[in-house]
Amino acid sequence: MIALLVRDLKLSFRAGGGFGLGLAFFLIVTVLVPFGVGPQSELLSRIAPGILWLGALLACLLSLDRILALDWEDGSLDLLATSPLPLEGAVSVKALAHWVTTGLPLTLASPLFALLLSLPPAGYPWLVISLLLGTPALSVIGTFGAALTVGVKRGGLLMSLLVLPLYVPTLIFGAELARRGAEGQATLTPLLMLAGISFGVIALLPFASALVLRVNLR
Amino acid sequence: MTLSVHDLTITRGGIPVLEGLNFALTPGKALILRGPNGVGKTTLLRTVAGLQPPMVGRVDSETESIAYAAHSDGLKAMLTVTENLRFWSDIFENKDISRALKDFDLIELQDRLAGTLSAGQKRRLGLARLLVTGRPIWILDEPTVSLDVASVALFADAVRAHLAEGGSALIATHIDLGLEADVFDVGPFRASGKSPDPGGFDEEFL
Numbered sequence: 001m002i003a004l005l006v007r008d009l010k011l012s013f014r015a016g017g018g019f020g021l022g023l024a025f026f027l028i029v030t031v032l033v034p035f036g037v038g039p040q041s042e043l044l045s046r047i048a049p050g051i052l053w054l055g056a057l058l059a060c061l062l063s064l065d066r067i068l069a070l071d072w073e074d075g076s077l078d079l080l081a082t083s084p085l086p087l088e089g090a091v092s093v094k095a096l097a098h099w100v101t102t103g104l105p106l107t108l109a110s111p112l113f114a115l116l117l118s119l120p121p122a123g124y125p126w127l128v129i130s131l132l133l134g135t136p137a138l139s140v141i142g143t144f145g146a147a148l149t150v151g152v153k154r155g156g157l158l159m160s161l162l163v164l165p166l167y168v169p170t171l172i173f174g175a176e177l178a179r180r181g182a183e184g185q186a187t188l189t190p191l192l193m194l195a196g197i198s199f200g201v202i203a204l205l206p207f208a209s210a211l212v213l214r215v216n217l218r
Numbered sequence: 219m220t221l222s223v224h225d226l227t228i229t230r231g232g233i234p235v236l237e238g239l240n241f242a243l244t245p246g247k248a249l250i251l252r253g254p255n256g257v258g259k260t261t262l263l264r265t266v267a268g269l270q271p272p273m274v275g276r277v278d279s280e281t282e283s284i285a286y287a288a289h290s291d292g293l294k295a296m297l298t299v300t301e302n303l304r305f306w307s308d309i310f311e312n313k314d315i316s317r318a319l320k321d322f323d324l325i326e327l328q329d330r331l332a333g334t335l336s337a338g339q340k341r342r343l344g345l346a347r348l349l350v351t352g353r354p355i356w357i358l359d360e361p362t363v364s365l366d367v368a369s370v371a372l373f374a375d376a377v378r379a380h381l382a383e384g385g386s387a388l389i390a391t392h393i394d395l396g397l398e399a400d401v402f403d404v405g406p407f408r409a410s411g412k413s414p415d416p417g418g419f420d421e422e423f424l
Binding site for chain 2: 002004010014015078079081083084085217218
């Protein structure tokens, strides 16, 4: 499993691997929003948590089709399915690799981008906590979407449509946690809900992903 | 480590393509599958490898004894030859890749990116993967595509060495590999009946 993780990370850092795509997209969103809504820092700081979460979610969505489609095209998915590695483990590792190359850099860079949107100072730790808790769920749910559409040529549109409704709860509670943190309100409820969603999907969805992948490999 | 197939009916796109297949593969033996294009050789190999379930019948083999090599080699263009092989040897928990490099004449290429190899060199790398799996039953789908005469000889030697060590191989191929192997023509087993549930969907054309 470690071998698969190392390979996926190596591939994403090498030429054409797509590392940084999500980060660049996140940067574009946060830089352009102030131009779009105008330079009212009060308004910006009010909508900042939502914008940052939306940007992170869309940046994740952008790279989802790479998780399994490349391995499908060059045949390594067939070979992995006949290897000693359980498919449940393989999809979990792939989701982890996606998170390390997308969710983690987004989380680490988010304070910088929050500055551009003049997020209130109290909101910074909560923004990072909410992204740290929420982005793994985005990667795991995304891997499920990628597994569902793996055999479909140019399945990006279909996958986005399938994945978006599944992303809604994570977005609601993640943005709510960051907003409440920024406004100094009680954060326990959204924190627990977000953690529940994340740990729930991490525990359950790999089994569903492996199941649909087996069906798609037939 | 015997692989046996009992009364197998296989389907492609929901339509039976071959039916009533019975054969066994014993250690030290190779079995060559023959048949015209589209008869269902790949489907048969995928079914035996466990990638898809048979419609009728069963495939008996020990779990985790099969190494499958498909049309595509599963290589990553941005990894070197060594990295590609090392990845598969780690997945199959087999530490030694030097023999695979040597047997398929890849030592001089070992630091090249797989994306810069020629089609035949890629194929050799894909076949070298079989050696690092350490599995006794090889299931090979057109293994000699894009190989030159010398490489085919290398491959035949590797198969012979594998058989001598008690392994076995099920090979779909159109050319003569020069192996002492039984030939199994799947042509007569073409499924006669139509799909059990015809119409409705365009699977007729798949």
